Amino acid sequence: MxxxxxxxxxxxxxxxxxxxxxxxxxxxxxxxxxxxxxxxxxxxxxxxxxxxxxxxxxxxxxxxxxxxxxxxxxxxxxxxxxxxxxxxxxxxxxxxxxxxxxxxxxxxxxxxxxxxxxxxxxYDEHVREFFALARKKAVLESTCTDGTLTASDEYHELTVEFDAARERANTARDDVLEDGFEELALHHG
CATH class of the missing domain: 3.40.50.2300 (Response regulator)
Structure with a gap:
């Protein structure tokens, strides 16, 4: 598009x-x-x-x-x-x-x-992945009982994936910010 x-x-x-x-x-x-x-x-x-x-x-x-x-x-x-x-x-x-x-x-x-x-x-693929996992986590936390989530291997795997995706998204954000500052310094320095 x-x-x-x-x-x-x-x-x-x-x-x-x-x-x-x-x-x-x-x-x-x-x-x-x-x-x-x-x-x-x-x-x-x-x-x-x-x-x-x-x-x-x-x-x-x-x-x-x-x-x-x-x-x-x-x-x-x-x-x-x-x-x-x-x-x-x-x-x-x-x-x-x-x-x-x-x-x-x-x-x-x-x-x-x-x-x-x-x-x-x-958005960067890592940021999109983070949002998708965050939405799944939020949907489950709002509809399932704590006991169901605690007993679920799938939910545990989701939280591990969510934490890893958050780190990748943060790294992608930091890279964009760093590249942006370097670009500004090149054009204004």
């Missing part, structure tokens, strides 16, 4: 009324494509340059989880927002999404979340 072209957002849900609603809510944010099943979603992702995906987890046929895995297997690195009625559990740790919203969702929440993931596309 060029910087002046509007982003393309793919909204996938087996309820056509929801995809129509997402399209209405996001039409001023970019071009919105809609699909009501996983197969159509994958075809649209192949045919179009998709900048962000809103994806329901519970769909007949191909689930949102399967669509997400297939998108990643095909090399699509665009941000994915899971928008679903499925309450998250530690099973989300291994899922390569960027944000997780539990239905029902409102207009402002959807718009803010899409704006956020679209803006993150410009």
């Amino acid at each position: 060029s910087s002046d072209a509007p982003p393309t957002i793919l909204a996938v849900d087996d309820e056509p009324s929801l995809t129509a609603l997402y399209e209405a809510w996001l039409s001023d944010r970019g071009d919105v494509l809609t699909a009501t099943d996983g197969t159509d979603a994958l075809e649209l992702a192949e045919d179009e340059s998709v900048d962000a995906v809103m994806l329901d987890r519970h769909m007949p046929g191909m689930t949102g989880d399967e669509v997400l895995d297939e998108l990643r297997d095909r090399g699509h690195e665009c941000p994915v927002v899971m928008v679903t009625g499925v309450d998250p559990d530690v099973d989300i740790v291994a899922m390569p999404f960027d944000e997780y919203l539990v239905k029902p969702v409102g207009r402002d929440e959807v718009r803010t979340t899409v704006d956020t993931v679209l803006s993150r596309r410009t």
Whole structure:
């Protein structure tokens, strides 16, 4: 996507009324494509340059989880927002999404979340990874009991990955700041 072209957002849900609603809510944010099943979603992702995906987890046929895995297997690195009625559990740790919203969702929440993931596309890969892991951690901590999290190997692995990603993101930030100061010194020195 060029910087002046509007982003393309793919909204996938087996309820056509929801995809129509997402399209209405996001039409001023970019071009919105809609699909009501996983197969159509994958075809649209192949045919179009998709900048962000809103994806329901519970769909007949191909689930949102399967669509997400297939998108990643095909090399699509665009941000994915899971928008679903499925309450998250530690099973989300291994899922390569960027944000997780539990239905029902409102207009402002959807718009803010899409704006956020679209803006993150410009971030360093380490910073994007940190935000994705931070979101998973926050979702789990707000929906699971402390006992469930303490007993979960997946959650423990997530916290280890989160700490490592935070270090990589901090290093990337420091490198950018250092490069920026060196560039300023070269031009003003």
